[in-house]
Amino acid sequence: MKLNIHEITCDILVVGGGGGGIRAALAARGQDDQTSIYLATKGKLGQSGVTALACSDRMAFHATLPHTEPLCEDSWFYHARDIYEIGGRVSDANLAAILAANACEAFEYLLKLGVPFVTCDGKTDQFVTDGSHYARACYTGPYTAVHIEQALVEEFKRNNIGLLENCSIIELISDNEGIRGAIGLLESRQGEELLVVNASSVIMASGGGGLIYADNVFPRGNSGSGAILAYRAGAELVNMEFIQFGIASVKTRLNCSGSMMRAFPRFVNDQGREFISDYLPEGIDPSDLPGLIFRKGATWPVSYEHDTRIIDIAVYKERKNGRKVYLDYSKNPRGFTYQQVESALKERYRGEIKNEISLQEREESPLKRLQEINPDSVSWLEKHGIDITSGEMVEVAVCAQHFQGGIKINDRGETAVRGLYAVGECAGGQHGANRPGGNALLDGQVFGKITGAQAALRAKQTEARAISKSEVDIILEKVDDLYKSRGLTASEYLSRLQKIMSSCAGVVRTAEGLKEGLVLLEELRQMPFEMDSSGLVQAVELPAMTTLAEVVLRSAQLRDESRGPHLRFTCPTDNTPLPRRDPQWQRYIVIKEISGQAELEPREPVKQFE
Numbered sequence: 001m002k003l004n005i006h007e008i009t010c011d012i013l014v015v016g017g018g019g020g021g022i023r024a025a026l027a028a029r030g031q032d033d034q035t036s037i038y039l040a041t042k043g044k045l046g047q048s049g050v051t052a053l054a055c056s057d058r059m060a061f062h063a064t065l066p067h068t069e070p071l072c073e074d075s076w077f078y079h080a081r082d083i084y085e086i087g088g089r090v091s092d093a094n095l096a097a098i099l100a101a102n103a104c105e106a107f108e109y110l111l112k113l114g115v116p117f118v119t120c121d122g123k124t125d126q127f128v129t130d131g132s133h134y135a136r137a138c139y140t141g142p143y144t145a146v147h148i149e150q151a152l153v154e155e156f157k158r159n160n161i162g163l164l165e166n167c168s169i170i171e172l173i174s175d176n177e178g179i180r181g182a183i184g185l186l187e188s189r190q191g192e193e194l195l196v197v198n199a200s201s202v203i204m205a206s207g208g209g210g211l212i213y214a215d216n217v218f219p220r221g222n223s224g225s226g227a228i229l230a231y232r233a234g235a236e237l238v239n240m241e242f243i244q245f246g247i248a249s250v251k252t253r254l255n256c257s258g259s260m261m262r263a264f265p266r267f268v269n270d271q272g273r274e275f276i277s278d279y280l281p282e283g284i285d286p287s288d289l290p291g292l293i294f295r296k297g298a299t300w301p302v303s304y305e306h307d308t309r310i311i312d313i314a315v316y317k318e319r320k321n322g323r324k325v326y327l328d329y330s331k332n333p334r335g336f337t338y339q340q341v342e343s344a345l346k347e348r349y350r351g352e353i354k355n356e357i358s359l360q361e362r363e364e365s366p367l368k369r370l371q372e373i374n375p376d377s378v379s380w381l382e383k384h385g386i387d388i389t390s391g392e393m394v395e396v397a398v399c400a401q402h403f404q405g406g407i408k409i410n411d412r413g414e415t416a417v418r419g420l421y422a423v424g425e426c427a428g429g430q431h432g433a434n435r436p437g438g439n440a441l442l443d444g445q446v447f448g449k450i451t452g453a454q455a456a457l458r459a460k461q462t463e464a465r466a467i468s469k470s471e472v473d474i475i476l477e478k479v480d481d482l483y484k485s486r487g488l489t490a491s492e493y494l495s496r497l498q499k500i501m502s503s504c505a506g507v508v509r510t511a512e513g514l515k516e517g518l519v520l521l522e523e524l525r526q527m528p529f530e531m532d533s534s535g536l537v538q539a540v541e542l543p544a545m546t547t548l549a550e551v552v553l554r555s556a557q558l559r560d561e562s563r564g565p566h567l568r569f570t571c572p573t574d575n576t577p578l579p580r581r582d583p584q585w586q587r588y589i590v591i592k593e594i595s596g597q598a599e600l601e602p603r604e605p606v607k608q609f610e
């Protein structure tokens with residue numbers, strides 16, 4: 001079946017309509033009103049991607065504002081240092097400095113667009129998030145990202161920028177002189193069409209690739225294909241082994257952080273057994289568990305640098321052993337009494353009380369405590385189909401939430417391909433192994449502005465060059481082959497891919513497991529597959545998703561230490577990860593495609609902040 005072909009020519013094509021992509025398009029427009037700009041997005045603008053759809057108990061946007069601690073002229077420097085140091089010194093310090101130094105301006109831009117950030121005593125309220133030293137997290141509530149997306153979409157509509165909705169970019173075209181444009185699939189009620197976009201600049205803003213994992217909290221469409229299109233066009237990837245994981249509800253995808261843990265729930269398996277103590281490393285006593293669970297509330301992502309990883313490792317292993325895992329709020333954990341909780345934790349608990357109850361009630365159950373410190377989460381769960389007031393339990397898994405690495409960028413958001421820029425979660429080098437919460441939303445705004453302005457400058461000097469008919473024919477043929485191909489259904493192929501990744505490159509990584517993952521992936525790659533009800537785009541993207549999985553596995557294989565969410569073990573039954581190796585591994589792994597093969601090179605990051 002041959003598709004109809006449409007062709008457009010423009011100066012700048014932005015791929016992705018999340019926070020990063022929209023900000024980049026607006027910045028390009030702000031730089032020059034004569035530049036022709038198009039933004040292509042899967043689905044409808046404002047209704048696809050993580051920024052538009054994600055929520056958690058309180059989503060954070062990090063910014064160093066004039067009243068942010070430590071209240072000195074260079075407070076932003078402490079922010080930059082947190083990104084770099086807490087990140088594990090495997091990111092570029094100059095990019096961390098750019099993020100921090102521009103955070104206040106990015107925040108004020110969003111405020112001007114009407115994002116309803118919460119204030120307290122006339123000042124923007126800020127709190128401390130996972131892994132940062134000062135309170136920098138600005139928020140609107142559970143929907144901070146959604147509010148940011150909505151405000152950006154409104155501003156987008158006020159500007160003259162071409163919009164290509166339901167348009168998935170499936171190939172980037174480049175040569176020695178740089179990027180020449182992209183080819184996409186346009187979906188409409190009438191079916192699919194091929195769209196050829198000749199552009200002198202392309203800004204990749206396609207988000208993270210959480211869908212390569214079986215357990216993830218990403219929306220549909222976040223395949224990570226954009227990073228691989230850039231890689232195949234000649235860009236480098238970096239830090240691909242660092243994927244943020246954390247405990248989330250399987251049914252609702254809610255991150256179970258904060259008060260969900262501070263209520264001291266029971267972790268049980270599908271046989272009703274409290275299992276965490278089966279996986280305790282040497283030196284940890286079961287009596288330490290309540291404290292660990294409580295502290296998990298403030299250290300949601302898995303990290304080698306936090307002992308609360310013990311909880312994630314136990315949940316991950318229990319599920320890998322074939323049992324489902326639940327949070328039970330109906331009964332206290334075995335042997336638990338609130339009275340015995342250490343006083344520092346009680347102090348923090350008291351600071352969270354919203355509807356105070358008697359001491360006796362507080363002793364009764366995690367449900368009573370959750371109702372005391374965060375009644376909204378109880379009603380939120382009920383609204384989303386889990387009624388914990390009637391004893392229903394919350395099924396959880398350790399889910400992929402954020403790609404800390406991606407397409408390697410420099411301080412101008414440029415990649416190794418001239419005219420190709422990357423921004424937001426698909427970009428890499430600005431975050432390290434750990435990403436202090438709140439810096440991803442910030443990243444899209446700061447580098448969105450930078451890449452948009454850079455692409456607009458390039459537009460003044462460079463003409464778009466046409467993509468040739470033979471280049472289009474190659475893509476047409478690939479798509480045509482998919483219509484005819486027979487084999488595994490695309491959904492079954494994806495499900496196998498996800499199982500390989502969750503099993504071999506999830507929370508527990510071993511040399512053996514990573515090697516096996518690569519073998520299984522290669523076997524899968526050889527299997528023919530056919531399109532099914534999941535659609536043409538899903539089928540077209542499977543090879544890119546397979547390559548994404550491969551670069552994650554290979555980077556994880558090379559890094560034979562633990563750092564951030566990358567936990568390496570000698571064998572799967574070990575409960576203690578291999579140590580972090582400093583300073584030897586204060587290097588990031590850069591991946592480049594050479595003659596169709598992934599070449600990995602550990603490289604020194606930029607260590608100077610300026």
Ligand SMILES: Cc1cc2nc3c(=O)[nH]c(=O)nc-3n(C[C@H](O)[C@H](O)[C@H](O)COP(=O)(O)OP(=O)(O)OC[C@H]3O[C@@H](n4cnc5c(N)ncnc54)[C@H](O)[C@@H]3O)c2cc1C
Pocket residue numbers: 015016017018019020021040041042043048049050051052054055056058059060061062145167168169170205206207208217218221222223224225226255401402423424425426437438439440441442444
């Ligand atoms: C549950 C959850 C909670 C989070 N909490 C926080 C938080 O509190 N603070 C924080 O800083 N970060 C948080 N994050 C991370 C943060 O929200 C994301 O990193 C950020 O929103 C990503 O923005 P983006 O613009 O890069 O990508 P996205 O918002 O994911 O947008 C990607 C866009 O690209 C489009 N797209 C993808 N592929 C293609 C293609 N091939 N062709 C065309 N279009 C394409 C998609 O449709 C979408 O429009 C959280 C993430 C999750 C999942």
